[in-house]
Amino acid sequence: MFAIIETGGKQYRVEEGLEFNVDLIKADAGKSLSIDSVLLVDQDGDTKIGEPYVKGAKVDCEVLGHTRGEKVVVFHKLSKKDARKTQGHRQDYTQLKVKSIKA
Template sequence: MFAIIETGGKQYRVEEGLELKVDLLKIEAGEKLDIDSVLLVDKDGDTKIGAPFIEGAKVECEVLGHSRGKKVVVFHKLPKKDARKTQGHRQDYTSIKVKSITA
């Protein structure tokens, strides 16, 4: 059984027991999270597709913690002008573990 959920403007394919990193959520580590924006649920070939979401479907998750991604360096250089600009970015993530999928 798997489901496709939407969180943080992105879509993820999840199964029970899967650990994944999503964009930062304002929830403390160890708390329970219910995601109601379920787009698709497939159970042994029986597929339910929402328009846009499935009524009554939810994915129960546990928040494992928060972390930051690797640093990405953005470097701009204007040729023939001797102008340079360096900027860094680290994305914040929340690690979650899928406990159950109900449709």
């Protein structure tokens, strides 16, 4: 059984027991989180597709913690001038573990 969920403007394919990172969600580590924006649920070949979301479906997750991604270096240079700017960025993530999928 798997589901496709939407959080933070992105879509993720999840299964029970899967650990994955999503954009930062304000939730404490160790707490439970329920995601209601389920786009698709597949249970042994029986597929339910939402319009846009599947009614009554939800994915229960456990918040494992918060982390940061790899550093991305952003470099701007204007040609024929002595203008340069270097900037770095690290994205904040929340680690989730899927406990159950309810359809």
